[in-house]
Amino acid sequence: MDITVNILLTIATAATPLLIAAIGELVVERSGVLNLGVEGMMIMGAVGGFGAGYLTGSPWIGLLAAIAMGALFSLLFAVMTLSLATNQVATGLSLTLLGLGLSGMIGTSFVGQPGVRLPNLDIPGLSSIPVVGKLLFGQDPVFYISIVLTAAVMWFLFKTRTGLTLRSIGDSHTSAHALGIKVIRYRYLAVIFGGACAGLAGGHLSLVYTPQWVENMTAGRGWIALALVVFASWRPWRVLAGAYIFGAVWIGQLHAQAFGIPVPSQMLSSLPYLATVVVLVLISRNKRLTMMNTPASLGQPFVPDR
Amino acid sequence: MMRLELVKRPQRSALFSALSPFIAFALTIIAGAVLFALLGVNPLTAFRIYFVEPVSQVWQLHELAIKAAPLILIAVGLSVCYKANIWNIGAEGQFIFGAIFGSAIPVLFPQFEGPLVLPLMLLLGMVGGAAYAAIPAFLKTRFNTNEILTSLMLVYVAQLFLDWLVRGPWRDPQGHGFPQTIQFGDSAVLPELMPDAGRANWGFVFALVAALLIWILMGRMLKGFEVRVLGSSPRAGRFAGFGLSRMVFFAFLLSGALAGLAGISEVSGAIGQLQPVISPGYGFTAIIVAFLGRLNPLGIIAAGLVLALTYLGGEAVQSALGISDKVARVFQGMLLFFVLGCDTLIHYRIRLIGLALTKQEGAAKLDAAPKLKEAR
Numbered sequence: 144m145d146i147t148v149n150i151l152l153t154i155a156t157a158a159t160p161l162l163i164a165a166i167g168e169l170v171v172e173r174s175g176v177l178n179l180g181v182e183g184m185m186i187m188g189a190v191g192g193f194g195a196g197y198l199t200g201s202p203w204i205g206l207l208a209a210i211a212m213g214a215l216f217s218l219l220f221a222v223m224t225l226s227l228a229t230n231q232v233a234t235g236l237s238l239t240l241l242g243l244g245l246s247g248m249i250g251t252s253f254v255g256q257p258g259v260r261l262p263n264l265d266i267p268g269l270s271s272i273p274v275v276g277k278l279l280f281g282q283d284p285v286f287y288i289s290i291v292l293t294a295a296v297m298w299f300l301f302k303t304r305t306g307l308t309l310r311s312i313g314d315s316h317t318s319a320h321a322l323g324i325k326v327i328r329y330r331y332l333a334v335i336f337g338g339a340c341a342g343l344a345g346g347h348l349s350l351v352y353t354p355q356w357v358e359n360m361t362a363g364r365g366w367i368a369l370a371l372v373v374f375a376s377w378r379p380w381r382v383l384a385g386a387y388i389f390g391a392v393w394i395g396q397l398h399a400q401a402f403g404i405p406v407p408s409q410m411l412s413s414l415p416y417l418a419t420v421v422v423l424v425l426i427s428r429n430k431r432l433t434m435m436n437t438p439a440s441l442g443q444p445f446v447p448d449r
Numbered sequence: 450m451m452r453l454e455l456v457k458r459p460q461r462s463a464l465f466s467a468l469s470p471f472i473a474f475a476l477t478i479i480a481g482a483v484l485f486a487l488l489g490v491n492p493l494t495a496f497r498i499y500f501v502e503p504v505s506q507v508w509q510l511h512e513l514a515i516k517a518a519p520l521i522l523i524a525v526g527l528s529v530c531y532k533a534n535i536w537n538i539g540a541e542g543q544f545i546f547g548a549i550f551g552s553a554i555p556v557l558f559p560q561f562e563g564p565l566v567l568p569l570m571l572l573l574g575m576v577g578g579a580a581y582a583a584i585p586a587f588l589k590t591r592f593n594t595n596e597i598l599t600s601l602m603l604v605y606v607a608q609l610f611l612d613w614l615v616r617g618p619w620r621d622p623q624g625h626g627f628p629q630t631i632q633f634g635d636s637a638v639l640p641e642l643m644p645d646a647g648r649a650n651w652g653f654v655f656a657l658v659a660a661l662l663i664w665i666l667m668g669r670m671l672k673g674f675e676v677r678v679l680g681s682s683p684r685a686g687r688f689a690g691f692g693l694s695r696m697v698f699f700a701f702l703l704s705g706a707l708a709g710l711a712g713i714s715e716v717s718g719a720i721g722q723l724q725p726v727i728s729p730g731y732g733f734t735a736i737i738v739a740f741l742g743r744l745n746p747l748g749i750i751a752a753g754l755v756l757a758l759t760y761l762g763g764e765a766v767q768s769a770l771g772i773s774d775k776v777a778r779v780f781q782g783m784l785l786f787f788v789l790g791c792d793t794l795i796h797y798r799i800r801l802i803g804l805a806l807t808k809q810e811g812a813a814k815l816d817a818a819p820k821l822k823e824a825r
Contacts (some may be wrong), residue, residue, distance in 0.1 A: 146702065180595065182552055223493060223786065223789060226453045226788050227453070227455070227793040227799075228455055228797065229789040229790060229792065229793055230789065231791055232536055233531075233740060233785075234786075234789055236538060236736060236785075237737070237782060237785035237786050237789060240733055240734075240737070240778070240781065240782045240785065241778075241779065241782025241783065241786065242782075243778060243782075244638075244776075244777070244778025244779040244781065244782050245775075245779050245782065247773065247777055247778060248773050248778070249777035251773040251775065268552075271756075294509075304576075306637040314654055362605075363601075363602070363605050366601055366602065368599060369597045369598060370602075373595060373598070375653055401627070403470070407613045408616060409609040409610065409612050409613035409616075410609070410613065412609050413605065413609040415606040415607045416602040416603075416606050417600065417602070419592075419602050420588070420598075420599050420602050420603070423588075423594050423595060423598055423599060424588055424592045424594050424599075426593055427593045427594045427595065428592040428593065428594075429594050435591065441582060446455050446457065446797070
């Protein structure tokens with residue numbers, strides 16, 4: 144029983160950064176912008192979070208720094224694609240490349256240093272209830288943030304007027320503009336929100352998952368988050384499900400390696416990436432479904448005519 | 450508050466089309482100066498060590514050619530993809546598979562020697578790269594799967610596969626447990642161009658020839674026209690009878706084969722054996738090369754040399770100033786950002802609108818309001 148609980152706990156820890164980054168990107172894509180820089184914003188969040196935590200000794204300050212770092216870095220993408228109407232695919236890619244380089248440079252002096260870890264929630268009485276106590280009341284704070292965030296985004300997108308406006312921009316920026324909606328302003332806010340989420344996800348990696356700084360420690364999670372959004376056909380609750388499936392794959396292969404299953408460890412390590420390809424194929428083979436759900440103006444530059 | 454406003458030009462500006470890479474480079478230098486100053490280094494000293502000293506002797510120019518060759522080879526292939534609006538970003542994986550396929554001959558048949566070995570290796574390298582690129586192409590055409598994500602995921606898979614090969618079945622039994630294959634025999638090593646002057650090998654010649662061939666293909670042949678039409682207007686391409694699926698395969702196989710050729714050339718020329726890591730991110734840096742070269746094969750040759758210099762400069766500042774060589778990646782990333790930003794100038798005029806002006810506009814509107822009433 145304890146083993147099951149522990150495995151479930153590690154799955155939640157592995158799924159949390161994927162979930163947060165994907166939820167952020169979902170909002171961005173719902174507004175019609177494709178930001179391929181998730182990996183770059185995430186790694187900047189990770190290095191910023193670790194650095195601030197390491198220098199101040201406070202993991203909470205680290206977490207805030209991670210969020211700020213992600214948001215700030217996404218602003219670069221926003222200025223380029225929204226104000227200067229650059230190609231979103233190329234700009235997102237360059238954000239990732241720049242983030243990987245910049246984080247490596249900033250983090251040179253952090254390599255091998257002990258980090259600080261966000262403490263797990265501990266409510267006297269509740270957290271010690273057998274089985275469910277730890278699962279419900281004894282996890283790291285970011286886990287709870289991720290669940291609340293998912294619910295909040297669901298409510299925002301589908302139950303509020305602003306959310307409806309955001310979705311309408313994603314479906315047709317020209318019509319939205321003709322209705323007098325500030326397309327560019329909405330998109331700026333969406334992109335920055337996505338950046339903050341990616342930064343938070345990175346902070347979770349360097350402050351909870353493995354409290355240390357390792358170069359390229361995001362290991363493609365930003366790209367998996369992008370794939371999750373497609374897999375979820377732009378629905379928040381499906382992102383939640385997808386993130387936990389991938390968390391399970393990630394943890395499953397680690398456990399399989401620890402058990403010494405007679406399969407090369409590299410093959411097991413490549414499972415999350417192969418799984419991403421497989422789910423993308425499964426979801427996109429239904430062309431009509433994908434067409435129906437994809438925000439119609441996704442990835443297209445928009446220059447308001449006056 | 451200042452506001453940017455883009456005004457569409459009636460035609461694309463030929464002036465900025467030619468100038469934008471240079472403006473981007475100048476902006477990168479300025480940003481780089483700020484970066485070095487922040488790191489506590491005199492920018493002028495840093496620039497001399499970064500951009501001048503690595504290319505001040507003949508043998509160093511050979512090192513430049515070694516670094517530029519894979520970048521140019523990969524980037525000319527990618528330029529065809531990007532012109533056709535097909536996003537292959539997994540060249541790093543295709544590079545690795547080209548290296549693996551080509552290395553199969555010297556690793557598995559070390560006793561096989563003679564003049565046939567090298568051509569066969571290069572051919573197998575191209576086949577390996579193309580085969581690996583065929584996966585995302587097939588998934589895109591058959592299942593409509595996003596090629597950006599699949600081609601990138603396959604990079605991680607390729608890196609892990611290479612790691613397994615050199616630690617497992619292909620490891621040199623006499624290598625004292627080091628994760629590497631046997632050293633390639635003499636007939637499996639790509640010859641140096643001028644052994645007396647430096648290490649540069651035939652890989653650089655392959656890169657120049659490939660760039661020239663792609664330049665002819667894109668500018669002088671029907672296929673190149675097809676690429677451009679499908680890239681700028683898929684609808685027009687369909688009316689002209691150009692098949693999108695065929696184009697996806699063409700672009701992926703071509704760029705994959707060139708990345709594979711780069712991979713086997715690197716392993717057979719510069720390294721001489723397979724190792725767990727055979728590329729300092731050439732497949733990704735080549736994306737920057739492609740854009741900096743304005744997706745033009747001849748521009749890509751120049752851009753490849755520039756980006757190769759950023760690698761050498763990174764190594765130079767690390768050994769001379771103790772700055773992390775990651776600074777090279779930062780320079781490369783900044784360069785791409787500025788290139789993309791400057792490209793906006795080709796299609797748009799940028800107007801800065803200050804607050805004062807918007808107030809005037811507001812006042813003008815207020816003035817107009819009563820007149821409207823009168824008109825009614």
